[in-house]
Amino acid sequence: MNDLYTIARNTIKPMKLKKNGEAGHVACALETASGAVFTGICIDVPCSIGLCAEQAAIAEMLKHGETQIRKIVAVYEDGSILPPCGRCRELISQVDARNGETIILVADGKAVTLNELLPERWDRKWD
Numbered sequence: 001m002n003d004l005y006t007i008a009r010n011t012i013k014p015m016k017l018k019k020n021g022e023a024g025h026v027a028c029a030l031e032t033a034s035g036a037v038f039t040g041i042c043i044d045v046p047c048s049i050g051l052c053a054e055q056a057a058i059a060e061m062l063k064h065g066e067t068q069i070r071k072i073v074a075v076y077e078d079g080s081i082l083p084p085c086g087r088c089r090e091l092i093s094q095v096d097a098r099n100g101e102t103i104i105l106v107a108d109g110k111a112v113t114l115n116e117l118l119p120e121r122w123d124r125k126w127d
């Protein structure tokens with residue numbers, strides 16, 4: 001997990017966008033079941049338009065035809081680890097039924113599975 005943390009940290013590139021928008025102050029790195037690593041950055045712009053770093057990394061993974069995430073971490077520009085928001089937890093779950101076992105770094109030295117973060121699945125019937 002430390003390697004993924006370093007990859008995510010090295011992906012952080014904060015930048016200002018038009019009219020109070022910003023991007024790149026959170027970065028995510030994920031490792032798939034095949035061992036491939038994909039990264040993504042956040043985008044925050046006015047009018048509630050935005051994209052979490054996890055969503056960008058997952059889009060990159062899907063672009064390469066993979067869906068099963070072994071490990072994932074998101075890092076803020078100050079180096080702190082950010083647990084995935086509720087929407088990202090759900091997205092990780094929705095792209096592959098096996099992702100309940102995805103290991104998520106939620107704090108320095110603390111990793112949990114997605115199943116631990118989402119114990120009562122609303123969609124268990126369709127797994």
Ligand SMILES: [Zn+2]
Nearest residue numbers: 052084085088
């Ligand atoms: Zn999110």
